[in-house]
Amino acid sequence: MLSPEIFNFPAPESLFQVEKFEGKVPLNNQNINNFHYNHLVTIIIPDSAKLEQLNEKVTQDCSYYKILGLKLEDLVSLKFICGFIRSGKLSLLSIDRRIDCDTCFGLDPYGQLLVTVDKETYQSLGLEGSISHFTRKLKNHFTITVDLADEKLIKNTSRLSKLKTCLGRLEKCSVIVTWKPPNEDICPSSIAKYFSDLGYVVKQCTPNFRRHTVYSKVPDFDLGSIDVTNAKEFAEWLGFVSIDGDFQEDPSGYLSSYVVPSATGVAKKIDCLQWRGFFTATDIKEMIEQIIKTTNLANLPWISIYIQGFSDSPVSWTNEEQHYYTNGDNGYIIIFNKENGLFCIQKCSRKRYKDVNKYK
Amino acid sequence: MVRHKNRYILLEVKEIGRSDRSHLKLKEPSLYTAILKMVEKLHGDFGVAAIRAGFVAKYINQHTRTGIIRCRRGPHKLISSCIPFIKMVEDKIVSLNMLYVGATLRHCFGFLRNYQLKKFNEYCVSLNSEEEKAALREVMMSFEKLADRL
Amino acid sequence: MANSFYIDLSLKFPDPYGSEVSPVYFKKNITEALCQLFGEVSSAVDIDLLKFDKEGRRGILRVPKSHYVKLRSSLTLASRYEGTVCCYIIHKVSPFLLGLQGDSRNYNH
Numbered sequence: 001m002l003s004p005e006i007f008n009f010p011a012p013e014s015l016f017q018v019e020k021f022e023g024k025v026p027l028n029n030q031n032i033n034n035f036h037y038n039h040l041v042t043i044i045i046p047d048s049a050k051l052e053q054l055n056e057k058v059t060q061d062c063s064y065y066k067i068l069g070l071k072l073e074d075l076v077s078l079k080f081i082c083g084f085i086r087s088g089k090l091s092l093l094s095i096d097r098r099i100d101c102d103t104c105f106g107l108d109p110y111g112q113l114l115v116t117v118d119k120e121t122y123q124s125l126g127l128e129g130s131i132s133h134f135t136r137k138l139k140n141h142f143t144i145t146v147d148l149a150d151e152k153l154i155k156n157t158s159r160l161s162k163l164k165t166c167l168g169r170l171e172k173c174s175v176i177v178t179w180k181p182p183n184e185d186i187c188p189s190s191i192a193k194y195f196s197d198l199g200y201v202v203k204q205c206t207p208n209f210r211r212h213t214v215y216s217k218v219p220d221f222d223l224g225s226i227d228v229t230n231a232k233e234f235a236e237w238l239g240f241v242s243i244d245g246d247f248q249e250d251p252s253g254y255l256s257s258y259v260v261p262s263a264t265g266v267a268k269k270i271d272c273l274q275w276r277g278f279f280t281a282t283d284i285k286e287m288i289e290q291i292i293k294t295t296n297l298a299n300l301p302w303i304s305i306y307i308q309g310f311s312d313s314p315v316s317w318t319n320e321e322q323h324y325y326t327n328g329d330n331g332y333i334i335i336f337n338k339e340n341g342l343f344c345i346q347k348c349s350r351k352r353y354k355d356v357n358k359y360k
Numbered sequence: 361m362v363r364h365k366n367r368y369i370l371l372e373v374k375e376i377g378r379s380d381r382s383h384l385k386l387k388e389p390s391l392y393t394a395i396l397k398m399v400e401k402l403h404g405d406f407g408v409a410a411i412r413a414g415f416v417a418k419y420i421n422q423h424t425r426t427g428i429i430r431c432r433r434g435p436h437k438l439i440s441s442c443i444p445f446i447k448m449v450e451d452k453i454v455s456l457n458m459l460y461v462g463a464t465l466r467h468c469f470g471f472l473r474n475y476q477l478k479k480f481n482e483y484c485v486s487l488n489s490e491e492e493k494a495a496l497r498e499v500m501m502s503f504e505k506l507a508d509r510l
Numbered sequence: 511m512a513n514s515f516y517i518d519l520s521l522k523f524p525d526p527y528g529s530e531v532s533p534v535y536f537k538k539n540i541t542e543a544l545c546q547l548f549g550e551v552s553s554a555v556d557i558d559l560l561k562f563d564k565e566g567r568r569g570i571l572r573v574p575k576s577h578y579v580k581l582r583s584s585l586t587l588a589s590r591y592e593g594t595v596c597c598y599i600i601h602k603v604s605p606f607l608l609g610l611q612g613d614s615r616n617y618n619h
Contacts, residue, residue, distance in 0.1 A: 006410045006434050009579035011515055014605045039614040066619045095619060176619055205619050239516070239607020243570060245561045255533055256558040258572070276612055278619070310614040327602060329609035346606045404549035441551075 012326045015347035018231045022340045027285050031332055031345055036108045037093050037313040038279040041287060042242050042306040046218055046270050048295055058290050059207045064178040064278045065192045068201040072167040076148065076160060084191060085111045085148050089180040091280045094173045099312040100324050103170055106314045109280065111149025114314040117142055127166045133321045134352050143321060176278045207277030214270050216247045217263035223302060224340050231344055233261040235333055238304055241272055297338045304335040316348065325349050365433035366414065368468040369440065372457040373425045384425045390450045391427045392417040398442040411435040424479045515578040518601040518610050519585065520568035523594060533562040536569060543588035548580050570610060
């Protein structure tokens with residue numbers, strides 16, 4: 001390096017986008033639909049009384065199953081593909097795996113199996129894939145996409161059995177799975193029965209609920225004419241509420257110089273409700289609908305819903321690959337009232353690793 | 361292998377409370393330690409580590425009170441940001457003035473020659489005999505020794 | 511301040527019941543760590559302690575984006591708290607405060 005940089009160390013980039021909408025919340029927004037692996041939902045509501053029944057209503061359909069030590073080859077049996085992947089909506093995600101160093105995989109509702117593997121595993125696997133976006137120059141991470149819903153795959157038995165042996169080489173891994181049946185007659189727990197018949201330990205999980213209340217002044221932003229900087233400030237304040245920060249202003253200013261942005265009036269009661277678990281895009285849409293139904297929107301200045309994805313899911317939105325550079329936070333916030341609203345998206349850094357061999 | 365780029369900084373040391381003409385005696389390494397201490401204060405351990413490679417600071421002429429620093433390009437920003445803050449060298453209250461920042465020693469010497477010549481002429485006004493002038497010229501304008509020391 | 515990074519960290523001592531840490535001392539120690547590695551110029555930056563839990567000695571810091579890398583590296587190298595050996599454990603870092611309320615990595619399904 002001719003002139004080494006000695007002072008400027010830039011932080012990893014991340015993306016914050018703001019979209020505005022008028023009227024109802026656009027539930028068919030691509031950002032909601034294409035975000036399949038959701039981990040955390042937080043609702044922040046000022047001054048609302050009707051929150052008692054919200055938890056039951058919101059999470060009535062959100063239970064999911066945890067399967068311990070799943071062998072991947074069981075996902076490509078003909079019975080499973082026809083019975084669950086091609087009928088109904090199946091979402092599956094590996095857990096307790098770190099995306100930067102382990103094999104991670106996920107199965108989205110459209111039947112796409114996505115596996116991210118390191119170089120050694122990739123070479124021993126024998127499946128066709130492509131180099132990861134982040135290590136394009138280093139070539140030490142690979143992604144494999146298999147379309148399990150493909151008509152041709154089911155008919156081609158030799159390809160199916162080859163796929164089975166290849167995936168069988170991967171080590172066992174715990175997964176979480178949820179399945180939406182194609183019609184109401186079938187119980188969603190069929191998937192649990194299927195895996196338990198295969199000899200796996202299956203555990204039913206329900207979302208973990210937490211609630212707290214804070215008293216704070218409220219930022220006074222008009223959602224119709226808010227700009228990106230103000231939206232960021234508002235999101236920061238929402239974050240401050242969600243972590244249950246200390247709203248007492250520090251008179252000396254030594255510990256914290258945080259002040260509520262453009263705050264007016266007196267401190268109000270603000271409720272923060274949080275669910276953690278495994279939610280699909282459909283679950284999220286139902287939750288948002290329930291929230292709008294349960295709370296009386298006309299009386300509220302705004303409602304905010306924050307949704308965060310899994311840190312170690314192989315993809316973020318649609319097929320956009322993700323990795324864990326400083327964090328794996330992909331998510332969005334919807335802030336709305338009865339007239340208009342904001343849709344803010346927070347994306348992880350898409351930074352590529354540098355080719356270290358270049359400087360040797 | 362790529363060539364290291366250096367930066368050469370010419371300094372003037374002013375002692376507070378004394379006239380510009382008087383001699384200022386300083387030991388050679390004292391400028392070095394004073395700068396290193398200030399970099400450690402302002403830029404911490406990281407700053408010291410960054411400047412250490414190829415860093416030379418020497419006080420060269422007590423008549424014109426000049427010093428010269430050699431450092432790597434890049435970390436020279438850390439050094440040049442520290443120089444105005446240095447107040448003490450060897451228990452003497454001083455202020456440092458940056459005269460010139462050059463990329464080669466040649467440029468620096470060119471500047472130094474002109475600068476010394478100007479000072480020499482200024483000093484000559486107060487001197488009477490030719491011998492004294494010749495002696496002064498000898499100490500002020502000899503660059504061979506200086507080049508050896510860097 | 512729109513361009514910030516948020517760090518969720520805790521202070522650990524070899525003795526689990528070690529001395530009590532007040533928020534002011536916690537912040538002071540962090541500033542000192544930054545001063546040690548990057549000097550007075552860098553430690554003059556605004557670091558805000560948004561939340562501090564005395565029991566677990568765990569806090570959330572806000573730091574401008576431009577100084578995040580510096581702060582993080584000096585926290586890694588920090589080894590002293592008022593004369594005793596200590597270390598900082600960083601649980602999560604995010605450019606988005608809402609992201610710090612939970613990490614799917616250590617969630618037990």
